[in-house]
Amino acid sequence: MTAATTPGAATRLDPQPGEVIDRTDRFAFTWNGVEHHAYRGDTITSALAAAGVRVFSRSFKYSRPRGILTASYLDPGCTVQVDDEPNVRGSHRRIAPGQAVTAQNVWPSLDRDVKMANQAVGRFLTAGFYYKTFIKPQRLWPTYQRVLQRFAAGGTAPDTAPDRLRYxxxxxxxxxxxxxxxxxxxxxxxxxxxxxxxxxxxxxxxxxxxxxxxxxxxxxxxxxxxxxxxxxxxxxxxxxxxxxxxxxxxxxxxxxxxxxxxxxxxxxxxxxxxxxxxxxIERPYVVEGNDLPGVLLSTAVRRLINLHAVKPGNRAVVLTANPQGDAAIADLQRAGVQVWAEDARAGGDIVRILGRGGVVGVEVGDGRKVPCDLVVTATGWTAxxxxxxxxxxxxxxxxxxxxxxxxxxxxxxxxxxxxxxxxxxxxxxxxxxxxxxxxxxxxxxxxxxxxxxxxxxxxxxACLPALPLHDHPAMFRGPTHGFVDFSEDVGSKDLAAAVAEGYDSSELAKRYTTATMGPSQGKLETVNAVAAVAEATGITIGQAGTTTWRPPYAPITLGALAGRNFEPVRVSPMQPWHEVHGAAPLVAGAWIRPDHYGDPAAEVRAVRDEVGIIDVTPIGKLDLQGPDVPNLLELLYVNKWQKLDVGRVRYGVMCAEDGVVLDDGVTGRLGPDHYLMSTTSSGAAGIWEWIENWLQTERPGWDVHVTPVTTAYASMNLAGPRSRDVLAPLTDVDLSADAFGYMHVRTGTIAAVEDCVLWRIGFTGELSYELHVPAGYGLHVWETLLAAGADHGIRAFGVEAQRTLRLEKGHLIVGQDTDGLTKAGSAGLGGLVKLDKPNFVGKPELVWQQEVGVTSTLVALQPVDPTEVPPEASQIVVAGRTVGRITSSRRSPTLGRGVCLGQVPPDLAAPGTHVTVRLPDGRDIVAVVQQHLAHVDPEGARLRG
Amino acid sequence: MITLSCPWCGPRNVTEFAYGGESGARPDPATATPQPWRRYLYTNANPAGPVTETWLHRAGCRRYLVVERDTTTNEILAIRRPGGAPSTSARHATTGRATEQRP
Amino acid sequence: MAGAGRGHGNGATNGRSPRYSAWDLARRGLTGEAWPPAWRKHELRPSYDVVIIGGGVHGLATAHYLAANHGITDVAVLDKGYIGGGGSGRNTAILRSNYLTPEGIAFYDRSLELYRGLAADLNFNVMFSQRGHMTLAHNDASLRTMRWRAEVNKLVGVDSEVIDPDEVAKLVPRMDVSSEARYPILGALWHPPGGIIRHDAVVWGYARGADSRGVQIHQNTEVLGIDVVAGRVTGVQTSRGAVSAPIVVNCTAGWSSLISDMAGVEMPVHTFPLQAAVTEPVQPFLDPVVVSGTLHVYVSQTDRGELVFGASVDPFASYSTRGSLEFIEGLAGHVLQLMPSLHNLRLLRQWAGLCDMTPDYSPIMGPTPVEGFYVDVGWGTYGFKAGPVSGEQMAACIATGATPELIAPFALSRFAAGELVGEKGAAAVGH
Structure with missing residues (x-):
């Protein structure tokens, strides 16, 4: 006989005074593919129990049949799959019309589970048995492991994301x-x-x-x-x-x-x-057979009878030690259940519970065997x-x-x-x-x-009166061993064995047996586990103490914890144009920017030959005002700033206090006490804080006001030999080389937009103008420039082309050509670092770096074979050991060959040195160290044109 | 989640603030030798108990703050502006105990 | 006792733990004969040759290899609580060796090699599951770092390669590799030798191995002070009395700077909580370990079916291990960005451990300015991976008095010398 369903073992009672079911609303659902009916207000298990279902799951290790124990959220044997939702608490969740409920982790079915063979060999599967076997031969362990994984408890996670907001x-x-x-x-x-x-x-x-x-x-x-x-x-x-x-x-x-x-x-x-x-919480009683379907807590039978009008059995043995158990007896009798009462307060007890697929009887304290189909225990409480x-x-x-x-x-x-x-x-x-x-x-x-x-x-x-305490007998385990943790299949015998093996504290025994580690989170099991450890070690429960309860108290879905995704995306005012014009998106931190518009090499050529325009809005921009700005710049940059005239722009590099390169950018002087600083895009937020930290905590007397204006301006760089021709008709600024030379700044009107800032700088190595225009007019200026440039062959270019252009020009990218340990002396900055300045952040370490000599330095490299482009991060090797790496590489459309930057040790840094580069495919190629970092136009003639 | 009582903004969730680490005295960079300088760079007192540290009210007033905190309980013992006297205290309680350490 | 000594002949002599085997498991299953303790309890002696502070994987492995490799058995391992109760029992049990620097890779690769043989070596199944370790790259900078790691790994002979999103999807079918993801997956570093292990079993295996060779393990024995006379260590004060020893080893995590302070040795260590969490079990669907540095999350599925999640350390230093709600909120959000179908899995438990972070994401190992006082600390978020090799090398260091080459880069003196370990070059890759 299978015990999964015992028709007639439990039936719906006449209406109960406190019932929560609505008998006017009856509907169908399925359990393992079979249709059943429920009333609104039924839990999954109350509806099924009313239909005579007794077994709801198979246990984790021994595959023992399990039924209702607590009739609450904690019910360890009543976890089921509902549609695509795994691990639903069947004794808590109210069933809804049409739902498909299935048993979890049973193969091939709840009735015939092949893993049930484990019950027969259970005596060998003692706590921690897996630590003692499958050791040799080691090559077989992965196979054993696949078998063990078959025992993974729990339902099946869905394989698609929810199609609507569900959390x-x-x-x-x-x-x-x-x-x-x-x-x-x-x-x-x-x-x-x-x-x-x-x-x-x-x-x-x-x-x-x-x-x-x-x-x-x-x-x-x-x-x-x-x-x-x-x-x-x-x-x-x-x-x-x-x-x-x-x-x-x-x-x-x-x-x-x-x-x-x-x-x-x-x-x-x-x-x-x-x-x-x-x-x-009512505590289960540890005794042989205490996990059989048909063994329920007194609160569980009271819930079933009074809330759901379900008769939990026909003949019951009740072990009671408290008024709740007495009340359960009264409820059972009212429901027409024959009751055999064992009163623990009068010396009554249960020796073992008999049955295989479900309860068939009980051996009570005096040795008599009482036939029954229901065992109820009321042996105490867990706080x-x-x-x-x-x-x-x-x-x-x-x-x-x-x-x-x-x-x-x-x-x-x-x-x-x-x-x-x-x-x-x-x-x-x-x-x-x-x-x-x-x-x-x-x-x-x-x-x-x-x-x-x-x-x-x-x-x-706590200023509250203490409540009196009513004596309660200490009942944790009966005369025989039983289960302590139902979801983990751990018995009191396992815990005793763990203690005997040296795992003799609550924490060690818990970890060794996995007791309390399962889905009921120990709420039902911990005190019985502590009692078993205490008993085995010969100490009191008080001495054994309880374990640390960690949150959450009840499981929470990942969906609820995650909530909606509020991760913001930043785009420039020109984004609508980019989208229309086929920009490939590049995710750069919070920003989405155009990587290219289909043909980055053509974009490079446009900049070198005619004119191009790139959206550089994410570049960090800080407006600095006040008489002490020069002092600030002098403190934070490695180069000198005191003599920057109004209208001039200078490139600078910042280091941290350990001398490691932090950021770079240009800063221009707009007025006597007014500067605009640019930072890298990724450094924008950090450098703002870096500056404020120095001003607020170290130099509070300095008069400097810092305003972040990164998104107040839309920024674009118009680059290429014809950039001046494109821009000149649209601005009131005199663009002639004499009036507005390289590394100068002007403010003026562009495309009728006032208050624009124009920098003549050249990250790409070409004559170029970096334009910062009030953000609201960004798209207007962008489109106006493109329209004006149409006759000059203007082309929008993206980050990819810009990276190629700057690499051809040998301009470093902080964080790519440098890393988290690269001090300024290794960054190929040449004479930019002014160690003769009285003080600047990072100076002490840079002085010492110069004294002991650098261990690595940034150089330009070109593969001997012009068709080779070693991927970035290819290693530079000597005798098979890494000594450096390619930090940047691209095929240069301008030169028609591979060009690189790389970090190499000083003995390989001399121009003309041949180095061996190990490619990811395993080949070695030779590259030559170049005279200058710039592969194109090292003299800078194009920039200054 | 603890709150920090910002002297400028009042009590706010700790997630509004950025942690800046222990406040340590910087040797004079003009005269420092490697040993004390690197001790300053790398070594922390790292006490299990009260510690003085720097925080930034990043999602608020953007001011840097000096915070005294017990690292074992995360209890905030005092918060003040850099260089100034304590301007507020987080030893507030829901019990109506008089707040201590007010300026 | 019949059969107790069968097979390898080192049965239950002197109360030592007998050899574990399927045969003996079956025999005891039939006869009901109990297993003796895996390690024994002892009175604390007034002196030992070596006192090791910290009964985690590092301390116990050091003790084990002192006895097994160097015949030094007069060793006491002291723990203020139970063995494996600190970082060893709180980590997410991920193993890998695909670090960035040749020194780092060689060191962790030796650890992985020891882990592979550990079950046989210790006669204790530590359940090492070499299921592969995948580090996702969500932007070109991290893809470049993955390539950097892969290339150096290959040079050192460690199996690591950069794979594309299609291969990622093949290895982890539930992964969202679409370009519409907020942080699209551009590729990954794939490291087949990586995997997960049963962390407690490693601790217990080493404890049993050390015990069987005569090492004494003292739980609930807190070190309250370290005695130093004229620049050399002479012993420790404990909650169970004074112990003299010419060699004292600090193998603690979370408390390493406080313990070193007792000997007057300053540590460049800053202690941060590291939180982790686990879900309810579901049927196996995730084979490799998946890490995303950009999303600050790592995920693996245990043989039991639970998903184990970790992240980066907490945003501020603390000795509190209570855990936070914002941590599991952020964690869940990031997990669902990677695998959106896992929305109705339930988080079951969260916990925290303490991590001693150093300025260069590398440990501090070897002698200190106090003669006889050794440290094996500063293990940040990577201590568990290094347990076996640290034990082996620290034992050699103590036994020979010379610092082995494998741990030479991790000397305390590197900070004053300004020679930080290059793992910082690719900072915050993690796990």
Missing amino acids: DKRYAHPDVLVAGGGPAGMKAAVAAAKHGAKVLLVEEEHELGGHLRYGDTGDLDRLALLRAEVAASDVEVLTDAVVAGRYDGNLFAVVERSAPGLTERLTKVRAGVAIVAAGL TTSLLNMAGDRPVYEPRIARFLPSQLPDDVLVTGGLAGDDDLDELLDHARAAGELAAERATEPGSVRGAALPVRPIVD
Whole structure:
């Protein structure tokens, strides 16, 4: 017989007073391809349990059949695939019409799983068995590994991206956040709101109420009153949402699982004060057979009966140690289930649970075997201390109640409800009210500021009365060994074995057995695991201590964490023109710019022969004003700046304090106290901060005002022998060589646009004008220049052509021809570095570099074979060892041959030296070190024309 | 996420700020020898506890700030303008304790 | 005990851990006989020849190789918590050797070689999975750096090559290689020898290996001070009493500058948290390790089906390992930029470790100005990869008194000399 479905084993009961299903709304869905029906309000497993389904998964290691255990989000054996969504918590997720639900990780089917053979060999698969085998021969390990991967738990990730927005984020800034919408949380929230606080109340289940929801009619009456109080208050309520983490500064991650139209929404909550009222989780009992389908917690049967009107079995054995178990007995009896009660408080116990595919009986404490199809345990509680732990709490084990209690918290976190202690509902609600009022007081205190990292204090100082504690027997393991971690298939015997092997602390045993590492995140398992380790090592649970709870408390989808992608893209005002004219996009940090317009070599030739124009808007631009600008330039550049006349432009290089080249660019003097500095595109943001850092922290007395104007101007470079002819008719600036020479700056009007800045500089090596025009007119000026240049053969060129042009000219690119260790002395700067200046940033290291001699230097290289173009990063080798590298290379359209820049050691730097270059395809070629860095026009005649 | 109380802008998320590292005294570059200079470049006190460091309010006022912070708890002990006396303190609390270290 | 010593003849003598084998696993499965401890507990002795501070992979490997390669067995490994509780248990267990400089490559390649033989060497399956390591390039600058690494790697004999987006898509079918991506993938550095390993198993394997050769492992033993007399180390003060030793080795991570301070040795180290996270398991779909420097993320899938994510270190220095929400938000965003179909995978757990960053992204290894005080620190985000070779070379350094060639570039003295290691040349490539 297969146990996957036992028709008649469970059936739908008559309407229950607290049921959450809507019997007027019945719909179909499929489970492993078979159609079933559900009522609105059913969870996946409640609907299937009502149809007699008992097995929902196969276990990770031994492939044992697993059914409902907790009937909550934590249910370890009820994780299923829903359509393309893996790992759905079947005992929490409400089923929707038409959904296809399938069992995960079962091959070929849930009923017949070939891995079930593992059950037979389970005795050999003890904790950590894989560390002790598959060692030799090593060549077989990859094969073993493929077999092990077959056991990977979990569903199947989708292979396509969502076609619409399915995730979102929002922020919330409540005065008081209440985690947990049980009676204590509801009361605390209402009290805080009445005290004038803005309150957010978050409940993981689908409705407020906690355990009252599946309680008796008295509980339901109390619940109705509490719900009415919440409804009448200003409290914002989120249900089917969970406080998933507490972070520094009282920041909380709240995951909403049923936000309208979305799969998940992440709400980031900066709370004034948080009240943790997360309540208690019922702890499974460790005993042989405790994972069989048909073994349920008392809260699980109460949920099934009272919320979903599902009869969980016909004959039950109930082990009860507390009133919740007693209530489960009453519920079962009311539902027509025969009950055999074992009262732990009177010495009752369960020795082992019998059955293979499901429960068939129980051996009880006195040795009798009681036939049954349902086993219910009510043996104690686990305090959900995760959020408190994340806030700095170190929970302390209290043997009297057999659970952990909080011990220390910062002032912006309070705790109430079952986490704080036991008592009758009225007293619990009084405590919660006091907590709510205190939280409101602290959060709304004038002058209180959120987001501080507050120190923790002993909880006795928290100004809340301590709740009494009700004795509870310490029941962790029965007379036999059973499972501790259901999702990882780890038993108490495994933990004992791990301890015996030396893994004798909670952390080591946990890591060795993987107990608590699975999808239920240890919430169900940790305390039983600690108890097993404590038992094996002969210490108390208190001494063994709990493990560190790490966020998140509940899993969060990557989609919700990511939210929408708000990564900005920057484009120049000329981008519409580029797009129309077929520009190939180049992603350069935040910028998208034209790489080329189809034929970069032709673009190069246009610049050399006629005229070209390039959009250089991303170049960093800083407007510097004030009498101390020359001092600033003198401090930050390696060359001299005191004697820069108005109307002049100079090239400069900046170094960091370790002498490494940081950035380069030109700076022009527009007026007596007015300069425009340019930086590399990628350095724009950093150099602005670099300058401000020196001004604000080191030279606060200097009078310099820095304004970033990178995007205030649209920048374009008009380059080529006919650039003057194109520009002259469009500007009021006299462009004649005498009036506006090389390395000069002018301001004026271009294409009727005023306040433009014109630099006569030449990165490309040609006569060229760099034009900075107010950004709003960028496209106009660009198009006007192109129109005016049409007769001169003008052509737009992109970054690729510019790189080729500058390489032909031997101009370095910081970060390409230099690297993170290249000091100025190795950058081919020649006499630019003025070590005779009294002081500049980086000078000490550069002086010492000159004293000991450089280890590498930048040179121009040309392959002997003109057809060779060694790819950038090709290595320069001597006797098979790398001594340098090609930093830049292109085929030069101008020279019709390969041209390069490279870093070489000093003994290979002399002009005429032959070096060996190892190409990526493994060939070696010879290249010759050139006299000048410039391959084209080393004298600069074209620039100065 | 902690907040830093910017003396110019008030309390803001730490993600608005850029960390600049420990504030160390620079030897006089005119007279420095390699040993102390490289100690200045490369060595940090790196304490587990209070440390004085430089931050930039990058997504705010763009001012550089001197921050005293406990590196074990990330508690902000004081924030001030460079070179000036403490102008604000982050030892604020939601409990209504008097804020300390005000100028 | 029947069969306990069968096979290799070094059975449960002196309480040492017996040889692991499938045969013995089966026998014990049938007889129910328990495995003895993999390492033993000891009283702390008043003196040792060598005291190693830090029971992570570096400390335990150093102890193991001191005993195995040099016969130095009077060694104590002290850890303030449990073994492998620091960086060794918090890293993302990625192995590779495709560094930038010949020195770096040779060093990490030796580590990979030791890792390949480690299971057999230690008789402990460390589950090294050589599934390949892929570093994506999203712009031409990083493509150039990948080429640079590939070319130097090839010269040193390490298998690394630059591949194009089509090959990337073939190796990782869920990867978005479209040119519409915000940061389009232009290529990748493909390093077939790289992979992942079970990090805890490496720690335990070395602990068991060291223990079986007589090394004493002392957990929950915190070092409170280091005794230095006239410029040489004489011992340590611990939470369990004083221990004298002529040689003390600092093999800590996260606390290395604080430990070195105890000996009066200043370290160019700055401690930053490094966060990581793991998802729920899904069926295997991702074979190689995938790294994107531009997006600050690395991803691998374990044999268990979980995706393990890492990133760059936190934006500011701290000794706090609490982790942050903004980290997992950014991480998820970057993962989905690479593989948009993973939107409904759930993040299960996040954690943080401490990384001792140095100015040149390279460790600090060897002797210090205090005689007898050695360091193996400054391991940044790459310490786990180097565990075996560091142990081997540090052991040789200690045993012979001479610094081996493989670790000579990483001497503490390089900072004062201004001779930083060239890995900084391609800064922030990472993992």
